[in-house]
Amino acid sequence: MERIMDHLAHERSKAQFSVEEMKIIWAGSLHAFQVSDRIARLVASDPGFRKDNRAVLSRKELFKSALRKAAYVWKRINELALSEEEASWLRFYVDELAYAYIHWGMFVPAIKGSATEEQQQKWLPLANNMQIIGTYAQTELGHGSNVRGLETTATFDQETDEFIIHSPTLTSSKWWPGGLGKVATHAVVYARLITDGQDYGVHGFLVQIRSLDDHFPLPGVTVGDIGMKFGSGAFNSIDNGFLRFNHVRIPRNQMLMKVSRVTRQGKYVESNVPKQLLYGAMVYVRQIIVADASIALSRAVCIATRYSAVRRQFGPPHEDENGKGVETQVIDYKTQQSRLFPLLASAYAFRFVGEWLKWLYTDLIQKLEANDFSTLPEAHACTAGLKSLTTSAAADGIKECWKLCGGHGYLSSSGLPELYAAFVPACTYEGDNIVLLLQVSRFLMKTISQLQTGKKPIGTTAYMAHVEHLIQCRCTVQKAEDWLNPSVILEAFEARAIRLSVACAENLTKFATPLQGFSELSPDLVEAAVAHCQLIVVSKFIEKLQQNIEGNGVKQQLETLCNIYCLNLIHKHLGDFLSTGSISPKQASLASDQLRSRYSKLRSNVIALVDAFNYTDHFLGSVLGRYDGNVYPKLYEEAWKDPLNDSIVPDGYHEYIQPLLKQQLQNARL
Ligand SMILES: CC/C=C\C/C=C\C/C=C\C/C=C/C(=O)SCCNC(=O)CCNC(=O)[C@H](O)C(C)(C)COP(=O)(O)OP(=O)(O)OC[C@H]1O[C@@H](n2cnc3c(N)ncnc32)[C@H](O)[C@@H]1OP(=O)(O)O
Numbered sequence: 075m076e077r078i079m080d081h082l083a084h085e086r087s088k089a090q091f092s093v094e095e096m097k098i099i100w101a102g103s104l105h106a107f108q109v110s111d112r113i114a115r116l117v118a119s120d121p122g123f124r125k126d127n128r129a130v131l132s133r134k135e136l137f138k139s140a141l142r143k144a145a146y147v148w149k150r151i152n153e154l155a156l157s158e159e160e161a162s163w164l165r166f167y168v169d170e171l172a173y174a175y176i177h178w179g180m181f182v183p184a185i186k187g188s189a190t191e192e193q194q195q196k197w198l199p200l201a202n203n204m205q206i207i208g209t210y211a212q213t214e215l216g217h218g219s220n221v222r223g224l225e226t227t228a229t230f231d232q233e234t235d236e237f238i239i240h241s242p243t244l245t246s247s248k249w250w251p252g253g254l255g256k257v258a259t260h261a262v263v264y265a266r267l268i269t270d271g272q273d274y275g276v277h278g279f280l281v282q283i284r285s286l287d288d289h290f291p292l293p294g295v296t297v298g299d300i301g302m303k304f305g306s307g308a309f310n311s312i313d314n315g316f317l318r319f320n321h322v323r324i325p326r327n328q329m330l331m332k333v334s335r336v337t338r339q340g341k342y343v344e345s346n347v348p349k350q351l352l353y354g355a356m357v358y359v360r361q362i363i364v365a366d367a368s369i370a371l372s373r374a375v376c377i378a379t380r381y382s383a384v385r386r387q388f389g390p391p392h393e394d395e396n397g398k399g400v401e402t403q404v405i406d407y408k409t410q411q412s413r414l415f416p417l418l419a420s421a422y423a424f425r426f427v428g429e430w431l432k433w434l435y436t437d438l439i440q441k442l443e444a445n446d447f448s449t450l451p452e453a454h455a456c457t458a459g460l461k462s463l464t465t466s467a468a469a470d471g472i473k474e475c476w477k478l479c480g481g482h483g484y485l486s487s488s489g490l491p492e493l494y495a496a497f498v499p500a501c502t503y504e505g506d507n508i509v510l511l512l513q514v515s516r517f518l519m520k521t522i523s524q525l526q527t528g529k530k531p532i533g534t535t536a537y538m539a540h541v542e543h544l545i546q547c548r549c550t551v552q553k554a555e556d557w558l559n560p561s562v563i564l565e566a567f568e569a570r571a572i573r574l575s576v577a578c579a580e581n582l583t584k585f586a587t588p589l590q591g592f593s594e595l596s597p598d599l600v601e602a603a604v605a606h607c608q609l610i611v612v613s614k615f616i617e618k619l620q621q622n623i624e625g626n627g628v629k630q631q632l633e634t635l636c637n638i639y640c641l642n643l644i645h646k647h648l649g650d651f652l653s654t655g656s657i658s659p660k661q662a663s664l665a666s667d668q669l670r671s672r673y674s675k676l677r678s679n680v681i682a683l684v685d686a687f688n689y690t691d692h693f694l695g696s697v698l699g700r701y702d703g704n705v706y707p708k709l710y711e712e713a714w715k716d717p718l719n720d721s722i723v724p725d726g727y728h729e730y731i732q733p734l735l736k737q738q739l740q741n742a743r744l
């Protein structure tokens with residue numbers, strides 16, 4: 075036991091940079107570090123937030139435990155008079171999916187984004203004080219991605235000045251909203267607005283669904299839970315629900331009227347705000363999900379990295395720091411490094427692109443408030459594309475981390491199965507990842523077509539202004555070290571992205587209609603969108619390195635991580651880089667050489683790099699990822715805690731094992 079604990083301490087002593095400074099870089103600022111660190115410790119030390127028993131709870135127990143924790147969170151927020159920032163850190167570190175995620179993450183933002191000032195004044199105080207609990211009811215049984223295809227209707231009744239909310243078909247049942255099944259009292263419901271016999275498409279409405287007195291569904295409302303989901307814990311602590319309306323009436327002023335409104339006379343009036351703002355809550359949440367992806371991936375990487383330094387298999391016996399003969403640490407196998415280190419680099423890359431996306435979103439909101447809608451299409455493309463790219467990579471990465479831990483990774487106590495089960499639906503919710511990439515490709519094709527009209531591309535598409543150069547330029551790499559030059563990397567990624575997009579744009583012209591072209595070429599369009607989004611991540615990582623980064627050795631570590639992130643992408647997408655002529659086969663081989671050399675450079679720093687995430691053992695929830703590396707005794711201790719070990723002889727022995735054994739013995743004797 076001592077040896078293993080010493081082992082991680084030895085790993086930490088090898089770090090060539092200041093972990094404390096890196097913690098600040100990871101957190102985003104000294105202030106963010108201090109607040110998050112304080113709240114993380116507060117949660118970890120409070121037995122009310124215990125979560126190590128989750129895997130053995132039944133669905134009902136799990137749900138009730140999540141309700142208890144959500145109420146306790148609210149109590150602590152008030153008792154400690156936490157600020158909004160501290161409260162959201164508290165919810166984050168409690169790490170238990172419950173209705174509060176949707177209430178704060180979607181219901182409140184939907185009201186802020188789509189309600190008029192007057193409506194906000196009425197509803198936000200109720201929501202902010204938890205006098206009502208809200209959900210976001212958009213998806214239906216029959217339609218999720220195709221929002222325009224939603225079937226729920228909101229028909230204006232001029233006589234009573236009300237909307238009648240109705241579910242005309244089974245497929246129009248709302249299906250999936252979190253917190254809906256058993257908890258929410260109110261919902262922002264997306265329904266087709268019909269007035270004067272005309273269908274104006276999907277709009278948002280604020281609908282009360284349960285009584286605030288006895289919690290029973292209101293007349294005309296049928297509501298319940300949609301059932302167990304993937305994995306044992308994960309999303310099963312939350313009540314994703316179904317909801318059907320039978321001519322439920324709401325006052326006219328409960329239509330969210332920022333984008334358009336219906337007058338007392340039933341006239342539909344559009345404001346000067348673009349219709350797309352109706353989808354504003356999705357832009358907001360997608361930007362948050364990118365930050366979530368870096369957190370989920372970094373958790374898994376932290377577990378897999380620490381465990382890989384503890385775990386030893388094979389190899390000629392080495393001498394450890396105490397002169398004892400030991401086997402090879404699995405982290406020293408080059409295959410382990412080539413699977414793990416790019417994931418570590420991706421966690422950092424996603425962190426920085428998430429930081430930038432948050433800035434982009436804040437900038438968008440400021441512009442929208444000044445009636446400047448010019449950056450909305452780019453913000454939509456960036457949030458959609460980066461949500462897709464980072465969640466897909468993080469979900470795959472978590473799965474890889476679990477395999478990197480061998481058999482023990484499959485144990486619930488490793489924390490990895492639940493982390494995977496909880497994160498993988500992020501590839502689907504808030505927009506299926508392929509559908510979102512198609513939105514990006516639509517934006518890219520539009521940008522390319524506008525180049526011919528002389529419109530200057532801006533922001534993340536600014537590189538397209540250099541299309542003539544990028545289409546024919548040749549990569550200048552001659553030796554492996556040349557791949558360490560950020561402008562060389564950037565140009566290779568820009569060339570690959572624009573060449574894929576331009577090829578799609580050219581191919582689209584070969585079809586009878588754009589619709590037919592988009593349909594036929596959609597796999598290519600998705601690849602072009604991925605290339606564009608990867609370029610954004612690469613360029614934001616490189617930009618981060620151009621900032622003033624303080625701390626002994628911190629910048630050097632980030633440079634190595636950035637190189638690994640970029641070179642590994644080249645390695646994985648070699649087909650794209652070669653087929654577009656963005657690099658040559660010889661340059662690809664030099665990139666692989668450089669990548670191997672970067673792994674060796676990173677090796678002694680990896681434990682410190684995952685320590686910089688500053689995750690408590692409570693938050694990590696993993697025996698394999700423990701800070702002290704004391705894995706084996708704790709695995710053994712955890713095994714004893716399993717309910718099956720409550721008794722020496724299991725329940726069922728007398729019914730099923732004993733009679734069977736007896737029967738077989740008797741048969742043998744006969
Ligand atoms: C805080 C919470 C944090 C973490 C979460 C943790 C736990 C909670 C877990 C889950 C919560 C999950 C919630 C949900 O899933 S809510 C439901 C989300 N649903 C979707 O995302 C549906 C995806 N589909 C769509 O977004 C659209 O239907 C789609 C854009 C794919 C197609 O729509 P439409 O048919 O109208 O599109 P187009 O004709 O293609 O586009 C028209 C036009 O509008 C532009 N556009 C589209 N979307 C947006 C947007 N969001 N913002 C701005 N602009 C948008 C599009 O580019 C087109 O523009 P143009 O080309 O100029 O005409």
Ligand SMILES: Cc1cc2nc3c(=O)[nH]c(=O)nc-3n(C[C@H](O)[C@H](O)[C@H](O)COP(=O)(O)OP(=O)(O)OC[C@H]3O[C@@H](n4cnc5c(N)ncnc54)[C@H](O)[C@@H]3O)c2cc1C
Binds near residue numbers: 213217249
């Ligand atoms: C855990 C979880 C929580 C959720 N929470 C909420 C919530 O709180 N509120 C809410 O309203 N919704 C919620 N949802 C629903 C979620 O937003 C939808 O599931 C999501 O938008 C995907 O839509 P879909 O299920 O209709 O998938 P579909 O669109 O049916 O996708 C099925 C397949 O078809 C493909 N596909 C679909 N359209 C196209 C196309 N045009 N081109 C190419 N391929 C296509 C997809 O790529 C996918 O492979 C949640 C979902 C999950 C899993």
